[in-house]
Amino acid sequence: MPKIVLVGAGRIAWHLGRRLKGKGLPVAQLINRSEEKARELADTLQTSWSTNFADLLPDADWIIIAVRDDAITSVAESMSPFVGDCLVTHTSGGTAGAVLAPFIPRYGVFYPLQSFSFEHTPVWSKIPFCVDAINQEDVLFLKRIAKTIGNLVYQVTDNQRTYLHVAAVFANNFANHCFSIAEKILDEQDLPFELLHPLMEETLAKALQDSPGRMQTGPAIRGDTATIGRHLDLLMQHPDWQELYKQLSKNINGELGMP
Ligand SMILES: NC(=O)c1ccc[n+]([C@@H]2O[C@H](COP(=O)([O-])OP(=O)(O)OC[C@H]3O[C@@H](n4cnc5c(N)ncnc54)[C@H](OP(=O)(O)O)[C@@H]3O)[C@@H](O)[C@H]2O)c1
The missing domain is CATH 1.10.1040.20 (ProC-like, C-terminal domain)
Known part of the structure; x- marks a missing residue:
């Protein structure tokens, strides 16, 4: 089972974290800028949390960056010294996966094409997942995860996205x-x-x-x-x-x- 680290505690992190857990893919660690939201979501996911990338699990397999679009690069830069060769993806539709390239050696995108809000429970079987990664093994991994938590999976390049x-x-x-x-x-x-x-x-x-x-x-x-x-x-x-x-x-x- 992959060791998953979720970065962010907003709408996507909230729904994705709970769905992953519900499908037997628990989040092993939650990292978020603000402490209060980190604790709140980590309690829900029954997992550990931190506000500091120095605490990042050294044996993480997959880090999901689920922060505001304009914070993705600074977050990638901050985690860069601690990620090693771990796969790191963001969840943004409007941001190239390649923005991670200067900081992350193994990067990709895991973009659920739906509008998420705290008030509504997503219908996962109807959400298309648009995935991509720089190496094919990671594409297959992301497709497998998307199939587990959803149903519709597409490989979509940065340009197409x-x-x-x-x-x-x-x-x-x-x-x-x-x-x-x-x-x-x-x-x-x-x-x-x-x-x-x-x-x-x-x-x-x-x-x-x-x-x-x-x-x-x-x-x-x-x-x-x-x-x-x-x-x-x-x-x-x-x-x-x-x-x-x-x-x-x-x-x-x-x-x-x-x-
Ligand atoms: N919501 C959607 O419908 C949807 C759909 C598909 C994809 N996405 C993508 O998913 C990602 C997250 O969107 P969201 O809707 O979940 O956002 P959100 O609810 O607004 O949550 C934003 C998250 O980003 C963190 N953040 C904001 N500025 C930061 C900074 N400068 N440094 C570090 N962390 C920062 C916030 O941390 P604090 O808790 O500390 O404020 C919070 O955890 C985005 O890339 C978005 O494009 C969203």
Whole structure:
């Protein structure tokens, strides 16, 4: 059984640590910057903890860096004198595995492509794991672990993962922002957001069934410029939403010739 060290005590560390333990892969040590969170998660995982990389288990097999993206390199640098030849991976979708290269001889990426929050229990069987490593044996190891705690596993290179991350921002963050605008528009008219729930569900169901491009409906794809003009007038009080509406409509149908 691999000796696993988890670095971080945030959302990913919290869920991943518990899932690993639940699947018979207990975390052997937890390291985190702040003591209180380290202790809290270590208690949950029934494991030892530290705030200092000098305490890193000398016989660790796999170190998972699960800290904020912009702290990954400084954390890798801090642990560098103590990692030896241990496999070290981070969990970030938007960060190259190669950022670890200056500090870590055996590095890789173990990226679960899902949005994790403390409040929701992840459905592990539906989470794609995007793994990669500089040596093939480690890729196989990461694939085995991902199969044990999840179901869907892909080997994805640094370059592919950056594009995957951009696509995920469109599919999740931007789509959610549009939902949020829709909610506010209804709220201003004293209408409940629930009115749109069936439509939102249908949109997602169809996008999952077929290519979303083929499923596109609405005034922009129809070239219905009179309706578009009325919508733009209604959004006069919200110039940023109006601009977004124009840009998205243009993107759906470049023929509209809007200002
Ligand atoms: N959450 C998601 O949906 C999700 C999904 C896929 C991948 N990821 C990736 O997983 C990683 C962790 O994300 P998260 O959502 O778990 O973050 P998070 O909940 O915000 O937790 C951040 C963790 O980073 C530590 N940290 C922050 N700045 C640090 C620094 N300068 N030095 C050392 N440690 C520092 C924090 O330590 P303290 O406790 O001391 O503050 C905390 O343990 C990121 O690379 C992220 O891209 C996240």
